Amino acid sequence: PKYSRVDPAAGLKRIFGANGWIELGKSLLKVILLGTIGGWMLWNAAHSTIGLASSADLNQALLTLGGIFKGILIAMAFGLCAIAGIDLPIQIIRRLGKMRMSKQEVKDEHKSTEGNGEAKGQMRAKMRAMASGGLRKSVAEAHVVLTNPTHFAVALRYDRGKDQVPVVVAKGRGATALAIRELAGEGRVPILEYPTLARAVYYTSKEGQEVRDDLYTAIATVLAFVFGLNAAAGGTTGGVQPFVTVPKDARFDENGMKQA
Numbered sequence: 731p732k733y734s735r736v737d738p739a740a741g742l743k744r745i746f747g748a749n750g751w752i753e754l755g756k757s758l759l760k761v762i763l764l765g766t767i768g769g770w771m772l773w774n775a776a777h778s779t780i781g782l783a784s785s786a787d788l789n790q791a792l793l794t795l796g797g798i799f800k801g802i803l804i805a806m807a808f809g810l811c812a813i814a815g816i817d818l819p820i821q822i823i824r825r826l827g828k829m830r831m832s833k834q835e836v837k838d839e840h841k842s843t844e845g846n847g848e849a850k851g852q853m854r855a856k857m858r859a860m861a862s863g864g865l866r867k868s869v870a871e872a873h874v875v876l877t878n879p880t881h882f883a884v885a886l887r888y889d890r891g892k893d894q895v896p897v898v899v900a901k902g903r904g905a906t907a908l909a910i911r912e913l914a915g916e917g918r919v920p921i922l923e924y925p926t927l928a929r930a931v932y933y934t935s936k937e938g939q940e941v942r943d944d945l946y947t948a949i950a951t952v953l954a955f956v957f958g959l960n961a962a963a964g965g966t967t968g969g970v971q972p973f974v975t976v977p978k979d980a981r982f983d984e985n986g987m988k989q990a
Contacts, residue, residue: 752820752824756813756817756820759813759816760810760813763809763812763813764806764809764810767802767805767806767808767809768802768805768806771798771801771802771805772798772802853905853908865900865906865909865910865913866913868885868899868900868937869885869899869900869910869913869914869917869919870913870917870919871885871887871899872885872886872887872899872900872914872919873886873887873888873889873919873920873953873956873957874886874919874920874921874922874952874953874956875910875911875914875919875920875921875922876922876923876924876927876928876931876952877907877911877921877922877923877924877925877928878903878907878923878925878928878929878984879923879925880907880908880911881903881904881907881984882901882902882903882907882925882928882929882932882984883900883901883902883903883906883907883908883910883911883914883928884898884900884901884910884928884931884932884935885898885899885900885901885910885914885919886898886899886931886941886949886953887899888953893940894940895940895941895946896940896941896946896949896950896953897938897939897940897941898931898935898936898937898938898939898940898941899937899938900937901931901932901935901937903932920956920959922952922956922971923971924952924971924974926976926981927945927948927949927952927974927976929981929982929983929984930942930945930948930976930977930980930981930982931945931949932982933982933986934980942980944977944979944980945976945977945980947974947975948974948975948976951972951974952971952972952974954972955969955971955972
């Protein structure tokens with residue numbers, strides 16, 4: 731948990747930051763200025779209102795009071811104009827500062843994008859290096875590739891004349907998984923998305939090793955689907971993927987932790 735979200739000191743720091751002090755100062759200035767103007771106007775008008783309560787001429791009394799309040803309102807309006815004249819330069823300066831920050835953010839984003847481009851270039855170079863080695867040969871032997879769909883990939887082989895049970899010929903995550911997918915695409919090896927099953931094979935079997943016993947049924951279902959497609963459509967994938975069930979003991983999350 732992020733304790734800074736409930737930290738009173740951090741909250742006060744956000745409230746009374748630079749902008750907070752500026753807004754507080756502006757509010758105090760408005761109160762002081764308008765209060766001073768109003769008080770001064772009332773003080774000057776005090777002698778004019780002393781006898782109004784006992785005045786017999788009600789209309790004249792109302793006119794006098796109206797004139798006093800009108801003068802106060804006009805004076806306060808001028809006070810607000812003065813405050814606006816002070817506030818406007820402050821707002822312009824703050825806006826220019828934000829624009830400079832925005833330009834800097836654009837530069838930082840550009841640098842970040844270039845950095846991401848470099849990282850992608852390194853990943854592509856790594857994929858090419860892996861593809862040119864034994865990984866290409868291993869994926870070429872596979873009959874199907876199971877994916878997560880992008881973070882994990884496992885290539886399985888089941889040669890009836892060679893293998894008693896399906897064998898993991900290649901597996902990987904991240905850049906290796908992408909390389910396996912690319913090689914499978916080039917070699918027209920079927921690529922099927924079975925996230926739970928792909929992680930199960932990835933975390934329970936090594937390369938060159940047979941799949942675990944409790945995964946036979948699920949993998950056999952997938953292979954039967956693939957072989958059926960190959961026989962019916964000359965190797966072209968299509969149709970509806972069959973549903974498979976992965977045993978609870980073989981269900982893992984992306985970090986290799988068993989799921990409940």
